[in-house]
Structure formats: structure tokens, C-alpha cells
Amino acid sequence: MAKHDPDKKHPCGMTRRGFLAVGGAVALGAAAKPALARMDGDQETPEVGGPPKISRYRTLGRTDFKVSDISMGCGSIAESNVVRYAYDHGMNLFDTAESYGNGDSEKKIGEAMEHMQRDKIFIVTKTDISEDPDEQTLIDRFHKSLERLKTPYADALYAHGIADLKLVEYEPFLKACEKLKADGKLKHAGISSHGPRGEEPDAMDTVLIKAAESGHFDVMLLSYGFVNAEEGERVLKVCKEKNIGTTIMKSATGLMEMPVLDVENPSEMIQGWFEYLEGMGNTREQAIERITKYLEREGPRFEESLKLSKPFIEKHGIKSQDELDMKSLQWVLRNPDAHTICPSTPTFDALDKVLALSGTELSAAGAQFLDEYARAYEAYNCSFSCTECAGACPHKVPVSTIMRYAYYYRKQGREKHAMRKYARLGTQNAAVCLDCDAPCVGACPYGVQAQARLFEAHGLLTMV
Amino acid sequence: MKRVILFSMLVLLTAAAIPAVAQPPEVNVPVPTGWTAVDQEHRYDRDNLWEYINGAAEMFLTYRFRELIVADFEQGDGAITVSVYDMGRPLDAFGVFETEKPATAEVLEGVGSAAVLQAPYQGLLLKDRFYVKIEAGGGDVSAEALQGALQDVAAGLPGEGGLPPQLAALPEDGRVPGTVAYAGSNFLGFEDLSACLYADYKVTGGDEYRLFVMKPRASFLRNESGKWAQSEQEGRIRFTRTVPYSGVVVLMGDKERLIGVSGFDEIQSATELLTSLLQ
Numbered sequence: 001m002a003k004h005d006p007d008k009k010h011p012c013g014m015t016r017r018g019f020l021a022v023g024g025a026v027a028l029g030a031a032a033k034p035a036l037a038r039m040d041g042d043q044e045t046p047e048v049g050g051p052p053k054i055s056r057y058r059t060l061g062r063t064d065f066k067v068s069d070i071s072m073g074c075g076s077i078a079e080s081n082v083v084r085y086a087y088d089h090g091m092n093l094f095d096t097a098e099s100y101g102n103g104d105s106e107k108k109i110g111e112a113m114e115h116m117q118r119d120k121i122f123i124v125t126k127t128d129i130s131e132d133p134d135e136q137t138l139i140d141r142f143h144k145s146l147e148r149l150k151t152p153y154a155d156a157l158y159a160h161g162i163a164d165l166k167l168v169e170y171e172p173f174l175k176a177c178e179k180l181k182a183d184g185k186l187k188h189a190g191i192s193s194h195g196p197r198g199e200e201p202d203a204m205d206t207v208l209i210k211a212a213e214s215g216h217f218d219v220m221l222l223s224y225g226f227v228n229a230e231e232g233e234r235v236l237k238v239c240k241e242k243n244i245g246t247t248i249m250k251s252a253t254g255l256m257e258m259p260v261l262d263v264e265n266p267s268e269m270i271q272g273w274f275e276y277l278e279g280m281g282n283t284r285e286q287a288i289e290r291i292t293k294y295l296e297r298e299g300p301r302f303e304e305s306l307k308l309s310k311p312f313i314e315k316h317g318i319k320s321q322d323e324l325d326m327k328s329l330q331w332v333l334r335n336p337d338a339h340t341i342c343p344s345t346p347t348f349d350a351l352d353k354v355l356a357l358s359g360t361e362l363s364a365a366g367a368q369f370l371d372e373y374a375r376a377y378e379a380y381n382c383s384f385s386c387t388e389c390a391g392a393c394p395h396k397v398p399v400s401t402i403m404r405y406a407y408y409y410r411k412q413g414r415e416k417h418a419m420r421k422y423a424r425l426g427t428q429n430a431a432v433c434l435d436c437d438a439p440c441v442g443a444c445p446y447g448v449q450a451q452a453r454l455f456e457a458h459g460l461l462t463m464v
Numbered sequence: 465m466k467r468v469i470l471f472s473m474l475v476l477l478t479a480a481a482i483p484a485v486a487q488p489p490e491v492n493v494p495v496p497t498g499w500t501a502v503d504q505e506h507r508y509d510r511d512n513l514w515e516y517i518n519g520a521a522e523m524f525l526t527y528r529f530r531e532l533i534v535a536d537f538e539q540g541d542g543a544i545t546v547s548v549y550d551m552g553r554p555l556d557a558f559g560v561f562e563t564e565k566p567a568t569a570e571v572l573e574g575v576g577s578a579a580v581l582q583a584p585y586q587g588l589l590l591k592d593r594f595y596v597k598i599e600a601g602g603g604d605v606s607a608e609a610l611q612g613a614l615q616d617v618a619a620g621l622p623g624e625g626g627l628p629p630q631l632a633a634l635p636e637d638g639r640v641p642g643t644v645a646y647a648g649s650n651f652l653g654f655e656d657l658s659a660c661l662y663a664d665y666k667v668t669g670g671d672e673y674r675l676f677v678m679k680p681r682a683s684f685l686r687n688e689s690g691k692w693a694q695s696e697q698e699g700r701i702r703f704t705r706t707v708p709y710s711g712v713v714v715l716m717g718d719k720e721r722l723i724g725v726s727g728f729d730e731i732q733s734a735t736e737l738l739t740s741l742l743q
Contacts, residue, residue: 075522078563079653081709099520102564102588102597126518131545131601141585161518194518249519264682271681344522347655348708349691 054090055359058339061245062218063188065122065155068092069333070358072351073249073342075100080111085348087116089355095221095247095342096149097126097160098141103148110150123149124219124247126160126192129173138176146185156219158190165202168211177216192221194250203387205234212238220244224338225251226331236337248341251332261291322353329354330362389450392443395432399440399450402430406457422461430458491533491594493546494620496613499537508532527559527648528552537613542605544613548621549595554628555661559646561590564597572611576618577625583607587614592623630661633677635741638667651676652707652726656684656691660724673727673737678715680722697735700742704731714738 054068071093072086083094096105106125125145127138142157157180159173168191180186191211195204204223211217212235220239224232225248232248239246261270274287282290332341345351389399405422422429438451493505506516509531513521516532524532531550536543551557554577561578565588569580576591587610589596598613631644643664651657652674662676685701687694692703703715707726714734715724723741728734 073519075519076526076650078523078526078647078650081707082653085653085708097519099517101520101523103566104523104563131543131599192518194514271683346526346650346653348653349655349689 052089052356052358054092054355057092058336060093060122060219060339061239062243063122063155063245065245066092067122067245067340068358069340070329070354071095071122071247071340071342073344074105074109075344076346077101077105077108078346080108082346082348082351083109083112084115086345086351087112087121089351090358091351091355092120093122093124093247093340093342095124095249097158098145099126099128099160103144106145106148110148113150118151122155123151124156124158124190124221125149125154126158126190126221127173128160129162129167129170130164133172135172135176135179138173139179142176142180142185153185153187155186156188156190157186158192158219158221160192162191162193162207162211163195163202163204165207165210168207169214169216174216188218188245189216190219190221190245191217192249194223201387203231205231208235209238212242212244215242218245219247221247221249221342223250224248224332225328232338233335236335240337246337246339248332248338249343251328251341251343261288261295263288326353326357327362329357330360331367333357333360334362334367389440389443392440392450394439395428395436397428397430397432397454398425399454401425402454402457402461406453406460419461429462430454431462433458491531491548491550491622493533493535493548494617495535496537496544496546496616499539499544499613502536502538502543504535506534508534523563524549524551524560526650527556529556529560536601539609542609543601544605544610545599545601546613546617547597547599548617549597551593551595553593554623555630555646556648557590557593557595558628558631559648560595561588562645564588564595572614575611575615576621577627579614579618581607581611581614583610587611589614589618591618591621591625594621594623596621633661634663634675638665640664640666651678652710652713654691654705654707654713656681656689657713657724673725673734675741676724676726678722678724679720680715685719698739702735716742 054070056069057066058069059065060067068091070091072083072091072095074083074094074096077083077096077100086094094109096109098106100106109123125142127133127141127145129138133141142154146152146154157177159167159170162168174189177186177189181189191208193204193207193211208220208222211220220235222232222235224236236246238244270291274284274291278284278287329341329343332338343350343354345354387400393399402422402425433451433454436451440450444450495501508516510525510529513524513529513532516534517524528551529549530552533548533550534545536545538544549557549560551560558577565580566582569582569588572579572581572587576589576596578590579588581587584605584607585600587598589598596614596617598610598617600610634644640663645662647658647660647662649655649658651660651662657676657678658681660676660678662674664672664674666672683689684692684703687703692705695702695704697716700716701718701722703722703724705713707713710726711729712731712734713724713726714728714731715722716735716738717723723738725734725737728737
């Protein structure tokens with residue numbers, strides 16, 4: 001806001017910048033306690049600030065850029081000062097896309113640009129090539145990205161979310177990148193992938209390894225965490241051989257919160273349910289009724305699960321979802337071939353949390369916990385992001401598709417939708433598994449017992 | 465140990481699910497006049513939105529996004545993709561529309577609740593709880609054709625025109641035109657400022673500030689994050705916090721509604737402004 005002047009002196013006689021610097025020193029010394037700023041004599045306002053800074057930088061492959069080990073995922077940035085704050089605390093790679101907020105994310109970075117030294121940062125943006133755009137269209141769209149970013153050039157332009165091998169060497173994109181590089185508006189071509197989606201069937205590692213070997217890309221963005229370690233590591237290995245810069249996304253785990261209905265003081269999760277239900281036209285009373293019924297129905301399972309999982313959580317000293325998420329990031333940080341990790345950090349507090357992890361190492365206990373968690377996760381859950389087992393089924397049962405429908409049923413509460421989808425598979429469903437001697441056993445590199453999971457899914461999706 | 469972990473997984477999976485609810489009637493993408501549908505509609509919800517729009521899903525999920533319905537159409541050499549985002553309620557659709565609306569887009573009067581055109585690539589539409597994006601996907605699609613498609617889709621979607629009534633909660637005096645917006649979460653970069661309706665103000669004498677209204681979550685009122693200074697001011701609750709680079713943010717009100725301001729250097733002057741507004 002225009003009225004505020006960051007160099008203006010506080011009542012205590014210091015400038016804001018000086019004050020923040022001292023606040024930072026205090027906060028580092030005081031560990032988790034927020035620094036306190038005395039503002040108006042009658043009141044202490046907790047100061048945002050005083051967080052640690054980035055303490056480790058790695059070379060981003062052949063770009064030679066020294067990138068902070070943690071960078072900024074800008075998918076939901078709503079405030080440009082958060083970008084500036086990240087920069088001031090040592091983050092120097094900002095990962096955005098033309099589609100994030102329909103350009104709003106790029107705009108927020110652009111608003112912070114005047115506070116950042118351009119040659120000290122690495123701006124990644126991405127463009128969609130799934131609708132077969134021509135070279136000129138891609139160039140025009142890229143120019144709009146530059147306008148929003150308020151920069152004469154971007155450090156990298158990625159082909160966004162590729163899940164189709166045919167698009168890896170999409171000529172209009174490669175030609176557009178060459179043209180933009182020749183014009184001094186782009187430094188590097190890149191590519192990102194999350195794995196198969198919709199009608200695009202190809203696994204993340206297949207896509208990115210082909211991209212790495214093509215020689216067209218200097219940088220890439222991949223999903224890598226302890227739950228899909230092997231797939232990610234296959235990509236990282238090739239990137240290392242080819243000296244390609246790597247940025248990591250989606251490394252965190254799922255939720256770890258027990259839902260308990262307290263109407264007066266609902267937890268964040270229950271509050272989210274209230275908002276969702278009320279947003280769909282339910283009254284507060286109806287929402288309470290629905291949540292109560294849901295918890296009653298699931299209660300026995302919750303109780304049993306909690307009783308059984310409690311010793312495990314206690315053994316590893318896991319106290320919160322945050323802690324689990326932070327350990328997940330640390331797990332990635334220990335791998336030097338993953339040059340930077342870009343978690344979504346749309347708030348000052350989120351930044352403070354991840355900044356504290358820069359340069360840290362996962363403890364032996366933490367690594368053991370995640371390894372056990374990963375094994376359990378892999379053994380029980382098909383991630384339906386790969387197609388490794390596809391060739392093992394003599395009946396051509398679409399394993400990952402059926403697993404996805406089971407996920408719709410269980411996790412999304414879309415029973416009818418999932419069952420309808422499953423019914424559309426016709427005879428190509430998991431019923432054949434009942435009479436099969438299961439050559440698929442052992443086909444999953446992650447240890448998922450496909451036949452058992454398919455039995456289960458078939459029962460779920462047909463009510464058999 | 466493995467058994468324990470597996471049960472733990474069940475907790476994680478089940479706890480993440482939102483309880484099943486009665487769904488409103490299914491909405492389909494209206495077919496724009498003169499266009500022919502290609503293939504069937506595709507639907508995405510909160511859990512698989514990323515499959516369609518990658519990381520762009522994050523922003524939608526900070527609102528009450530419920531479902532995305534996508535359909536492709538063709539007309540001669542031209543092709544368009546119509547994406548209808550069911551945002552759950554009009555205020556959330558408004559929030560996304562205002563976020564995604566390019567500053568340079570041409571405003572179309574009389575189309576839905578609001579609409580803009582960014583030729584040659586896209587048109588955006590707001591109607592009731594729906595936010596719609598129409599994108600030219602190939603061939604030559606004129607601005608007129610995009611505008612016509614926007615009009616037809618607006619007419620074909622259920623619900624009322626007009627802007628959400630909640631916008632009236634913001635005072636008009638001193639409000640900078642075109643700055644009213646709605647943030648689903650992370651307002652001002654704070655994770656506990658969610659569902660905030662806001663606008664920028666400039667009053668005679670030069671003061672500039674941002675005013676916002678929110679219904680506080682219970683966790684915020686309890687100050688669970690411990691990051692806010694809480695006090696009572698003339699019988700009202702007051703929360704204050706410093707914003708990096710932007711002075712202070714101050715909120716005042718009661719458990720049902722808080723009104724807040726950012727952009728002031730000092731808590732006292734912000735408090736005076738809020739006190740006068742609340743009176």
C-alpha cells in the first residue's frame with residue numbers, strides 16, 4: 001500500500017528494515033518463538049520475520065545457475081510481498097506458469113520484480129502444448145508472460161505437464177524456444193510431467209527420460225518424494241548423466257489428522273467440510289447432521305486405526321501433519337541430484353517453515369520412518385500414476401484405471417460415479433481376475449499386489 | 465509394524481475424504497449455437513483437477529471449487545474448449561473471475577453477471593456459481609465467435625445474473641473503482657485470513673489502504689497460530705499483526721464478522737478507522 005514506507009522510523013527509533021534484521025537475530029536465537037515488535041506502546045504485535053535464510057545453493061545442471069536448495073512454487077501466490085519475502089530470504093528460483101491463475105501468478109511475481117535483482121534470480125514459466133498450438137501462437141503467449149512478469153527475458157520455458165511421449169519433441173514448441181533464445185528472450189527450454197492423465201497415458205519417468213535423452217531440454221520439473229522414490233530416481237539419474245537441471249514438486253504426503261466433530265470449535269478439517277457443505281446449499285444443521293452420520297459410520301474404523309497407529313506415531317515422535325510434511329521435504333533435500341525443491345508457499349508462515357529446512361539433513365530416525373511409511377504406502381496403494389504392470393495381464397485389464405475408480409469411490413465419496421465408470425469397462429473388468437493364476441504378481445515394481453487390490457476394487461465397484 | 469502402518473494409511477485416506485452429500489442436479493456445458501460437440505464432456509473434481517490443469521489447480525482449490533466440466537466444440541476450421549467451473553457459490557466464482565481476469569481484457573456488457581474478452585485466445589464469464597473459460601484451441605476463431613459462444617453459454621447455465629450480494633458489505637465511500645475482489649485463502653499472505661472480501665480505498669488527503677471483511681474461523685478466534693496479538697477494544701475483539709513491507713494489519717469486530725484494514729504504519733490510526741466504520 002502506498003501509505004506505508006518501509007524505511008520510515010518506528011516509534012522505537014529504528015527503521016523497519018533495521019528492526020526486521022534485529023527481529024531476525026532474536027528469532028533465530030529463540031528458536032520457534034516469533035520475534036516481537038513493539039508497535040504502539042500498549043500492545044505487542046508478533047512480528048512476521050526473523051526467519052532463517054536459505055543456506056545451501058546447488059548448481060542447476062548445465063544452466064550453471066546457483067539455485068537455492070528450496071525454491072518457490074508459485075501456483076497459488078495471491079500476494080506479491082510473499083515473493084519479495086522469499087527473495088529477501090535467499091530463494092532465487094520462482095516456478096510459475098501462464099495457466100496459474102490465468103497469468104495472475106506471473107503478475108504477482110512481476111509486481112515483486114522491482115525489488116529483486118534480475119540476474120540473481122531464475123524465472124521459470126510454462127506453456128500448454130496439448131492443443132497443438134503453432135509456433136507463432138506459443139511465441140505470442142510467451143510475450144504475454146514476459147509482460148506480466150515485467151522482465152525482458154525468462155530463464156526457462158517449460159512444456160507444461162507432458163504425459164504423451166509424442167509431445168516430448170513437439171516441433172512448434174522447440175522452434176519457438178530456439179527463436180526466443182535467438183532473440184534474447186529465453187535462456188533455456190524445459191519440460192514438466194506429473195505422469196499419465198486423462199487420455200494421455202505415458203508415465204512421468206518415460207516422458208522425462210526421453211526428454212533428457214533428446215538433448216532439447218536444459219531443465220525439468222518432476223514429481224519426486226519418498227512415495228515414488230524409484231520413478232523419480234530413474235529420471236534424476238539420467239538428468240545427472242546429461243547435466244540437466246532438476247526441480248522437484250509434489251514431495252509431501254497425505255493427511256494425518258483424526259476428524260472429530262466439535263461444533264463450537266471445529267478443527268480446520270471439519271471447518272472445511274462445513275464450508276463445503278454449506279456452500280452446496282445445506283444449512284448448518286444439515287451439515288452437522290451429515291458430518292455426524294459420516295463420522296458415526298466411519299467411527300469404528302477410525303477408532304481401531306488410531307489405536308493401532310498410535311504406537312507407531314509415538315515411536316517416531318510425529319506430532320503433526322506439518323512435521324510429516326517437513327520430513328518429506330528433508331527426504332528430498334538429502335539427494336544432491338535433486339537440485340531444488342519448489343513447494344507451494346503462498347504465505348509468509350509457509351515460507352518461514354520451509355526456509356528453516358534449507359541445508360538441513362534428515363535424521364536417521366526420520367529416514368527410517370519415511371522408509372517404513374513408503375513401503376507400507378507402496379504395498380497397499382497403487383499410485384495409478386504409472387503403467388509398469390500393464391504388460392503383465394493376459395486379459396488386458398486396465399489396472400491403473402480400475403485403481404483410479406476405486407480411489408474415486410473411497411476417497412472422493414463418489415460411489416455412483418465410480419461404479420458407473422467401472423460398468424463402462426464392460427467385460428474388461430477385474431472379474432476375470434477371479435479365475436486367473438495371476439501372472440501380474442510381482443509385476444509392480446513398488447510391491448503392490450495387483451490381484452488382491454483388483455479383487456477388492458471389483459467388490460467395491462460392483463457391490464458383489 | 466506393517467499392519468500398523470497399513471491401518472495408519474486407512475486413517476489418512478479416509479480422513480481426507482469429504483463426507484458424501486446429495487449433489488445438486490448435474491450441469492452440462494451448454495452447446496454454443498453453430499458449434500458441434502467433439503467427444504463427450506470430461507469432469508474433474510477437487511481430487512483430480514490437477515490432471516487437467518496441472519499446478520493451476522492450486523488456486524481453484526483455495527476457493528470452494530466443486531467440479532470442472534469441459535467440452536470441446538468445432539465449427540469449420542475453428543475449435544474451442546469450454547471449461548465450466550462450478551465454484552459452489554457465486555462469491556467464490558466471483559473471486560476466481562476477478563483473479564483470472566486480465567487487466568487488459570475487453571469488458572462485455574450484458575453477458576452473464578460479468579464477462580471479458582481477450583482476443584484472440586479466450587473469453588471469461590461469470591454467472592451465478594459458475595466461472596467459465598472459453599479458449600480458442602485451433603484454426604481461426606474470431607472475437608465475434610468467442611463473444612457469441614460466451615453469450616450462449618451464459619444463457620444456457622442455470623442460476624441468476626447479477627453480482628453476489630455479499631459485495632454490499634464493503635463501504636462505497638473512497639473505494640477505488642474496479643478493486644473489489646474476494647480471496648478464498650492466504651489473503652495478504654497469511655494462511656489464517658481466509659474468505660476475505662476486499663477492496664482498495666483512497667480517501668481525500670491521500671491515505672490509501674485495503675479494507676476487508678471476513679467471517680472468522682474458530683481457529684482464528686482462538687488464535688491457534690499464536691501469530692496475532694489479540695486484545696479488546698471498546699467492547700470489540702481486535703487482532704493485529706505486522707505485514708512484511710506493508711505496515712500492520714488490524715481486524716476488529718465480533719465472532720461473526722471481522723472488518724480489517726492493511727496499509728497503515730500504526731495500529732492506532734488503523735484502529736480509529738475501523739472503529740468509525742463499525743459505528
